Amino acid sequence: MNEIQAWQQALAAEHAAVFGYTALGGHLSGAALTLARNGDAEHRRRRDAVVARLLALKAQPMPAERSYTLPEPVTDSASALRVALGIEERLAAVWRSTVSGLPKTVRQQAIDALSDAAVRAANWRRTREPAKPVTVPFPGQ
Amino acid sequence: MSGLLTRRWLLTAAGSAAVVVAAGCDRGEPIPEAGPDPLEPLIAAELALMATYDQIIARSPAVAARLTPVRADHAAHLDALRARIDPRRLSALPASAAPSPVIAPSTVAATMTKLVESEIAAAQRIGVVCLESDGELAETLASIAASEASHVVALR
Numbered sequence: 001m002n003e004i005q006a007w008q009q010a011l012a013a014e015h016a017a018v019f020g021y022t023a024l025g026g027h028l029s030g031a032a033l034t035l036a037r038n039g040d041a042e043h044r045r046r047r048d049a050v051v052a053r054l055l056a057l058k059a060q061p062m063p064a065e066r067s068y069t070l071p072e073p074v075t076d077s078a079s080a081l082r083v084a085l086g087i088e089e090r091l092a093a094v095w096r097s098t099v100s101g102l103p104k105t106v107r108q109q110a111i112d113a114l115s116d117a118a119v120r121a122a123n124w125r126r127t128r129e130p131a132k133p134v135t136v137p138f139p140g141q
Numbered sequence: 142m143s144g145l146l147t148r149r150w151l152l153t154a155a156g157s158a159a160v161v162v163a164a165g166c167d168r169g170e171p172i173p174e175a176g177p178d179p180l181e182p183l184i185a186a187e188l189a190l191m192a193t194y195d196q197i198i199a200r201s202p203a204v205a206a207r208l209t210p211v212r213a214d215h216a217a218h219l220d221a222l223r224a225r226i227d228p229r230r231l232s233a234l235p236a237s238a239a240p241s242p243v244i245a246p247s248t249v250a251a252t253m254t255k256l257v258e259s260e261i262a263a264a265q266r267i268g269v270v271c272l273e274s275d276g277e278l279a280e281t282l283a284s285i286a287a288s289e290a291s292h293v294v295a296l297r
Contacts, residue, residue: 025238025255054199063248092284092287095279095283096283096284096287097280099279099280099283100275100276100277100279100280104272107272107279108268108272109269110283111268111271111283111286111287113274114283114284114286114287115264115286115287115290115291117287118287118288118290118291119287119291119293119294121288121291122291122294122295123294126294128293133155133213133293133295134210134212134213134291134295135210135211135214135288135289135291135294135295136288137213137214137217137218137221137283137285137288138217138221138284138285138288139288140280140287141284141288
């Protein structure tokens with residue numbers, strides 16, 4: 001994977017994450033809603049940062065699809081929490097796979113994005129099932 | 142110079158100058174040709190963190206349920222790092238470590254704050270090595286750094 005391919009892959013994943021977070025809001029409240037709003041804002045920011053990278057490389061950033069297939073329909077709070085966790089786990093996998101394709105000078109962006117996805121996934125796990133372990137040893141693997 | 146240098150080889154092939162070199166090798170073991178692996182400090186840091194968690198878990202049953210899974214993540218990280226070290230160097234590394242001396246606070250809240258600081262510092266150190274690594278190792282290191290960064294959620 002070359003650098004442009006790596007950024008495009010990350011961009012596609014961030015587009016999908018923004019779409020997914022938009023679908024969650026109406027089914028969450030309280031702390032979970034705050035978590036969803038923060039996630040939505042963060043992924044829009046990351047998406048824009050990746051677009052900027054691609055433009056700097058004179059590449060055409062991949063546009064967002066009209067819609068994305070979520071892992072399951074979001075119909076209530078429980079399904080919203082499952083989908084939210086799935087969004088972050090998917091992002092972790094994609095960002096992890098970009099790490100070796102990115103030059104060392106810009107790779108920190110992928111490490112930070114992977115860490116952020118792991119932190120958000122941990123927060124979603126804690127929101128869903130606070131008594132269970134909230135972290136995994138190898139996010140994105 | 143490639144391959145392993147043995148004490149015998151040094152003694153027979155390099156003459157008296159080599160005797161001085163070989164005198165430092167008390168058991169005539171093969172001398173690894175490579176220098177320290179950049180993963181070695183990360184292995185030492187994992188061992189120190191695990192020892193710290195063990196100490197806190199033993200002292201504070203109230204937080205054991207929260208900390209035990211975090212400690213298990215570190216054990217998995219340790220295994221992954223060890224698997225990537227030249228076995229000849231690995232055998233020379235310590236198998237355990239003393240708990241970090243910086244962690245001796247009296248309250249649970251202060252302990253958690255120290256652990257959060259340690260996890261963030263560990264994640265940053267691993268990230269630095271990730272930037273200097275290639276391929277699958279770089280991806281594994283990024284994943285380990287992300288796991289350690291996510292530990293702050295378990296510690297809050």
